[in-house]
Amino acid sequence: MQIHHQLLSDCHCLGEMTSGKLLLMRNASLPWFILVPATEREDVLDLPTDLRNQVLEDCASVSTFIKRQLGYDKVNFAGLGNVVPQMHLHIIGRSPGDACWPQPVWGRLPEAPDYPADVLEDLCRRLQAHCDLRPA
Numbered sequence: 213m214q215i216h217h218q219l220l221s222d223c224h225c226l227g228e229m230t231s232g233k234l235l236l237m238r239n240a241s242l243p244w245f246i247l248v249p250a251t252e253r254e255d256v257l258d259l260p261t262d263l264r265n266q267v268l269e270d271c272a273s274v275s276t277f278i279k280r281q282l283g284y285d286k287v288n289f290a291g292l293g294n295v296v297p298q299m300h301l302h303i304i305g306r307s308p309g310d311a312c313w314p315q316p317v318w319g320r321l322p323e324a325p326d327y328p329a330d331v332l333e334d335l336c337r338r339l340q341a342h343c344d345l346r347p348a
Contacts, residue, residue, distance in 0.1 A: 241324035
């Protein structure tokens with residue numbers, strides 16, 4: 213499966229989940245994961261029921277990881293696709309006092325450093341243990 217060039221530019225590819233590839237935005241100010249389902253369809257609501265259920269299950273698994281493992285109180289979940297037509301779903305950890313709270317992150321997230329290599333490795337290891345992530 214090819215991933216849209218904009219997603220590859222903005223994100224780290226962490227590995228494979230059952231329904232597709234899991235990415236992480238390079239801006240380390242928030243845990244902003246993106247699931248790219250293995251499909252040519254552009255909208256999640258157009259997926260066949262079995263694939264849609266698996267996509268939502270994978271997103272819920274990442275949401276649980278954000279809450280239980282990373283300690284965030286709130287998770288924002290969205291599938292927009294206005295800039296990047298390839299289906300991709302945003303799963304974002306939020307908390308009062310984050311850089312954009314309480315507003316949405318789109319267009320408001322300030323520049324921040326990328327994740328250090330050791331933090332990325334730790335996140336991947338933990339996601340493999342808690343979300344059935346397979347290395348890319």
